[in-house]
Amino acid sequence: MGIDSGSRTGVGTSVEGRLAGKTALVVGGGQHPGETVGNGKAAALLFGWAGANVMVADAHLDRAEETAAEIVAAGGEAVAHQCDITAEAECEAMIASAADRLGRIDVLHNNVGIGTHDGSPTRITEEGLDIILDVNLKGLVFTCKHAIGVMRPQGSGSIINISSVAAVSPFPGVGYKTTKAAVNGYTQSLAIRLARDGIRANVIMPGLMNTPMAIEANLQYRDISRQELVEERDRQVPLGRRMGTGWDVGYAALFLASDEARFITGVALPVDGGSSARIG
Numbered sequence: 001m002g003i004d005s006g007s008r009t010g011v012g013t014s015v016e017g018r019l020a021g022k023t024a025l026v027v028g029g030g031q032h033p034g035e036t037v038g039n040g041k042a043a044a045l046l047f048g049w050a051g052a053n054v055m056v057a058d059a060h061l062d063r064a065e066e067t068a069a070e071i072v073a074a075g076g077e078a079v080a081h082q083c084d085i086t087a088e089a090e091c092e093a094m095i096a097s098a099a100d101r102l103g104r105i106d107v108l109h110n111n112v113g114i115g116t117h118d119g120s121p122t123r124i125t126e127e128g129l130d131i132i133l134d135v136n137l138k139g140l141v142f143t144c145k146h147a148i149g150v151m152r153p154q155g156s157g158s159i160i161n162i163s164s165v166a167a168v169s170p171f172p173g174v175g176y177k178t179t180k181a182a183v184n185g186y187t188q189s190l191a192i193r194l195a196r197d198g199i200r201a202n203v204i205m206p207g208l209m210n211t212p213m214a215i216e217a218n219l220q221y222r223d224i225s226r227q228e229l230v231e232e233r234d235r236q237v238p239l240g241r242r243m244g245t246g247w248d249v250g251y252a253a254l255f256l257a258s259d260e261a262r263f264i265t266g267v268a269l270p271v272d273g274g275s276s277a278r279i280g
């Protein structure tokens, strides 16, 4: 494939061929506009560069199309699909479209998640909590529900859900914390339930990442410069005093998606530069 994935991501080695012959659906594979790469887009690009035929789904079609176009420009295969996962009917239609356009679904990567509309225990609102539950939990559950219907007859599949280290560490917002903890619990029960079908289910818990979602969203309500915000977040990370990037989450997802992880299911993997190790 005509892309030097190693130098583009700063890791050095190529991912070529690691997902050869596989198909992948990346939900939330677009990204918030910004200077750095998002977690979902990074995973989608790495899957495509590694040889998978990828469907990139996103509520914003233009974002999905941008990711798909980058994969195709590198010589890979990708299509885009518009879907708001807060409606079960849209999740069902997305899975049907993926099965139809890709032929099968080997990898399902659920990246969608929001930290907005949240509140402390005394400030959370009914409307805000409903929105976070719908986006962070309900959409993921219904996407999995319909994807399982495709994976079961295949006798294989890898489901990768994105939660957060907020699931296992102190976090001020009620909605984000509880939905991410629920994603961990849900993925664990999926793993047990689907093991007999040859389907693996794992969760990645990103820590402090230098992604547009984290940086741009924070800048909106903090009276602080971008540089100060980045430095403040960097200081909190044990490993090298530097945030991770979308590529770090993407590489973890690539491993879990591949046959290299064929005996791994039910795992909650922190990708956080050691932040959660402080908790034990």
Ligand SMILES: NC(=O)c1ccc[n+]([C@@H]2O[C@H](COP(=O)([O-])OP(=O)(O)OC[C@H]3O[C@@H](n4cnc5c(N)ncnc54)[C@H](O)[C@@H]3O)[C@@H](O)[C@H]2O)c1
Binding pocket: 027, 028, 029, 030, 031, 032, 037, 038, 039, 040, 041, 057, 058, 059, 060, 063, 083, 084, 085, 086, 111, 112, 113, 114, 115, 135, 139, 162, 163, 164, 165, 205, 206, 207, 208, 209, 210, 211, 212, 213, 214, 246
């Ligand atoms: N960036 C961090 O520091 C950090 C830390 C921990 C966990 N996470 C998790 O990582 C994930 C997001 O990472 P990212 O950097 O790719 O974010 P991103 O916001 O750039 O990408 C998410 C994509 O999801 C799409 N989306 C939002 N709502 C949707 C919906 N209802 N239906 C379909 N698509 C929808 C957005 O349009 C966007 O393109 C979230 O699950 C988040 O909780 C991020």
